[in-house]
Amino acid sequence: xxxxxxxxxxxxxxxxxxxxxxxxxxxxxxxxxxxxxxxxxxxxxxxxxxxxxxxxxxxxxxxxxxxxxxxxxxxxxxxxxxxxxxxxxxxxxxxxxxxxxxxxxxxxxxxxxxxxxxxxxxxxxxxxxxxxxxxxxxxxxxxxxxxxxxxxxxxxxxxxxxxxxxxxxxxxxxxxxxxxxxxxxxxxxxxxxxxxxxxxxxxxxxxxxxxxxxxxxxxxxxxxxxxxxxxxxxxxxxxxxxxxxxxxxxxxxxxxxxxxxxxxxxxxxxxxxxxxxxxxxxxxxxxxxxxxx
Amino acid sequence: xxxxxxxxxxxxxxxxxxxxxxxxxxxxxxxxxxxxxxxxxxxxxxxxxxxxxxxxxxxxxxxxxxxxxxxxxxxxxxxxxxxxxxxxxxxxxxxxxxxxxxxxxxxxxxxxxxxxxxxxxxxxxxxxxxxxxxxxxxxxxxxxxxxxxxxxxxxxxxxxxxxxxxxxxxxxxxxxxxxxxxxxxxxxxxxxxxxxxxxxxxxxxxxxxxxxxxxxxxxxxxxxxxxxxxxxxxxxxxxxxxxxxxxxxxxxxxxxxxxxxxxxxxxxxxxxxxxxxxxxxxxxxxxxxxxxxxxxxxxxxxxxxxxxxxxxxxxxxxxxxxxxxxxxxxxxxxxxxxxxxxxxxxxxxxxxxxxxxxxxxxxxxxxxxxxxxxxxxxxxxxx
Numbered sequence: 005x006x007x008x009x010x011x012x013x014x015x016x017x018x019x020x021x022x023x024x025x026x027x028x029x030x031x032x033x034x035x036x037x038x039x040x041x042x043x044x045x046x047x048x049x050x051x052x053x054x055x056x057x058x059x060x061x062x063x064x065x066x067x068x069x070x071x072x073x074x075x076x077x078x079x080x081x082x083x084x085x086x087x088x089x090x091x092x093x094x095x096x097x098x099x100x101x102x103x104x105x106x107x108x109x110x111x112x113x114x115x116x117x118x119x120x121x122x123x124x125x126x127x128x129x130x131x132x133x134x135x136x137x138x139x140x141x142x143x144x145x146x147x148x149x150x151x152x153x154x155x156x157x158x159x160x161x162x163x164x165x166x167x168x169x170x171x172x173x174x175x176x177x178x179x180x181x182x183x184x185x186x187x188x189x190x191x192x193x194x195x196x197x198x199x200x201x202x203x204x205x206x207x208x209x210x211x212x213x214x215x216x217x218x219x220x221x222x223x224x225x226x227x228x229x230x231x232x233x234x235x236x237x238x239x240x241x242x243x244x245x246x247x248x249x250x251x252x253x254x255x256x257x258x259x260x261x262x263x264x265x266x267x268x269x270x271x272x273x274x275x276x277x278x279x280x281x282x283x284x285x286x287x288x289x290x291x292x293x294x295x296x297x
Numbered sequence: 298x299x300x301x302x303x304x305x306x307x308x309x310x311x312x313x314x315x316x317x318x319x320x321x322x323x324x325x326x327x328x329x330x331x332x333x334x335x336x337x338x339x340x341x342x343x344x345x346x347x348x349x350x351x352x353x354x355x356x357x358x359x360x361x362x363x364x365x366x367x368x369x370x371x372x373x374x375x376x377x378x379x380x381x382x383x384x385x386x387x388x389x390x391x392x393x394x395x396x397x398x399x400x401x402x403x404x405x406x407x408x409x410x411x412x413x414x415x416x417x418x419x420x421x422x423x424x425x426x427x428x429x430x431x432x433x434x435x436x437x438x439x440x441x442x443x444x445x446x447x448x449x450x451x452x453x454x455x456x457x458x459x460x461x462x463x464x465x466x467x468x469x470x471x472x473x474x475x476x477x478x479x480x481x482x483x484x485x486x487x488x489x490x491x492x493x494x495x496x497x498x499x500x501x502x503x504x505x506x507x508x509x510x511x512x513x514x515x516x517x518x519x520x521x522x523x524x525x526x527x528x529x530x531x532x533x534x535x536x537x538x539x540x541x542x543x544x545x546x547x548x549x550x551x552x553x554x555x556x557x558x559x560x561x562x563x564x565x566x567x568x569x570x571x572x573x574x575x576x577x578x579x580x581x582x583x584x585x586x587x588x589x590x591x592x593x594x595x596x597x598x599x600x601x602x603x604x605x606x607x608x609x610x611x612x613x614x615x616x617x618x619x620x621x622x623x624x625x626x627x628x629x630x631x632x633x634x635x636x637x638x639x640x641x642x643x644x645x646x647x648x649x650x651x652x653x654x655x656x657x658x659x660x661x662x663x664x665x666x667x668x669x670x671x672x673x674x675x676x677x678x679x680x
Contacts, residue, residue: 039444041451089629095443097628099390100584104624107577111617119613222573226455229448268459274452281445282437 017144019251020151044221047203079200124211230273236290379551385589388524393450395576401556431549473567587636
């Protein structure tokens with residue numbers, strides 16, 4: 005039983021990391037209708053920035069703040085320079101551009117930092133906390149707490165501030181928003197910046213659990229896709245809940261289902277994506293796609 | 298180098314291509330031919346014959362290393378062609394064609410090593426198996442549009458390598474499998490590298506001709522009409538489900554054949570060869586070569602074979618940088634890819650004019666380029 009609870013908590017912690025990246029995907033999808041395939045690679049790049057600063061002797065907190073700022077500005081720059089020119093183009097065009105970005109960022113990171121594994125320090129102390137007689141890792145609990153805080157902050161931003169209202173309006177109806185004086189382009193840039201920031205957060209949370217290398221986020225991206233698909237690509241709440249379900253399922257299957265094991269764990273989210281998209285393409289919390297003829 | 302371009306020019310004619318609308322006000326071409334006239338067909342046949350002869354002559358004038366590279370170019374070209382049928386013509390996005398390529402490759406390897414099947418039979422076997430699997434995958438994929446299909450196929454691409462490793466008894470696991478390569482028959486006075494090249498060429502040429510015919514015929518028109526406006530296409534009587542699942546199957550079969558040829562060419566298969574990067578590379582090939590063109594597959598294959606050869610000498614990461622930057626640049630600067638660029642050059646030299654419709658109202662001397670017709674090809678009713 006104790007083992008089971010540990011696996012579940014670890015699963016929720018993993019799911020929280022996927023959730024941060026899934027939130028980034030959802031944020032961009034809601035405002036621009038793009039699934040950003042490069043989201044994970046952008047996050048990996050920002051994580052390397054943090055690693056580089058820390059490795060160069062800066063304190064961890066400073067390295068993290070600098071990496072987050074870098075991610076935020078980088079996300080805005082990518083929206084402005086690469087995405088804006090193809091805004092409103094067909095799905096194929098957008099997928100190719102973000103895939104191109106995926107390959108480009110991945111290779112650039114390899115060029116700058118090499119292709120070897122790096123250890124990345126955790127922001128949480130190692131060790132275990134005893135909760136109701138069950139030993140749980142402090143790191144896992146910390147990750148879950150961070151994600152909950154992020155969700156709360158995002159909720160505040162979008163529900164309680166004028167800026168958040170403007171961002172929602174720009175996503176929902178760009179033309180009307182322009183008419184009431186909202187700078188839609190700026191809101192989209194801001195959305196991409198926030199998404200990149202969330203991605204970077206996922207990166208620095210997951211890097212200590214794996215090893216930091218250029219393919220750090222490949223797996224995480226698939227899990228985040230699965231979480232977002234399960235929860236509904238246009239629902240932030242769904243993205244988080246979906247990612248939790250994915251994280252827990254993956255960990256349980258990896259631990260208890262012998263045929264799955266550690267090597268085929270990656271098939272769990274794939275199966276989930278496949279089944280969800282076939283049975284209920286809008287996901288658990290998403291709204292079905294309606295097209296006006 | 299004259300070979301690929303000739304093939305490209307020749308086979309691209311008559312393929313409706315949304316982005317490639319003929320430009321007004323261009324200089325008078327050197328040559329003007331009526332489409333479908335005897336002269337047109339003769340020239341086209343001669344160009345094709347010349348291209349095939351030149352292609353067949355290449356391995357006798359280059360060294361073994363180059364022949365090996367060119368053989369791989371042909372292999373990749375067949376795979377890219379299949380992907381282009383799907384992505385370029387029908388507009389469905391697959392990021393997972395490396396998976397079908399892998400299935401074809403392992404089908405050939407397992408048949409040869411474990412069942413001792415003679416190698417010429419492995420190519421059709423791989424084609425049949427991947428056709429069936431592609432069909433089985435294409436039917437549920439019908440429900441998935443655009444992005445979602447991209448996600449599911451991405452999942453397929455990621456699952457390939459771990460799955461191959463898992464079925465160790467069959468696939469040889471991480472170590473991979475050594476496969477005896479085809480031996481040169483005694484009556485043929487050629488070296489092994491030349492033989493392999495000619496063997497792959499003898500499969501690739503019919504595959505290209507088949508694709509040219511598929512895309513020019515009813516299926517091709519139906520595909521393009523679905524890509525450009527699915528609703529209008531269905532209204533006009535195009536059976537969306539049938540056409541889409543069929544093209545998925547064809548496309549998978551092309552990848553499967555290419556995979557089998559890959560095994561025969563290299564004589565070795567290993568799980569790491571079929572990673573996500575392979576699927577991305579195929580997609581890069583068709584975007585850079587030219588989406589929705591038959592010749593673009595060959596041009597793209599040249600790109601993905603030779604760019605890494607030179608880039609890796611500078612830096613291991615340079616290939617990725619070039620691929621990524623080129624993908625984005627092509628989308629912004631020349632959506633038709635290299636084939637599109639070559640086609641516009643060709644149009645300056647040779648103009649293929651549609652003859653005025655017999656018995657119809659005169660079109661006022663307007664020259665209708667095949668590429669400039671409506672997406673539905675001839676299906677558009679006269680307005």
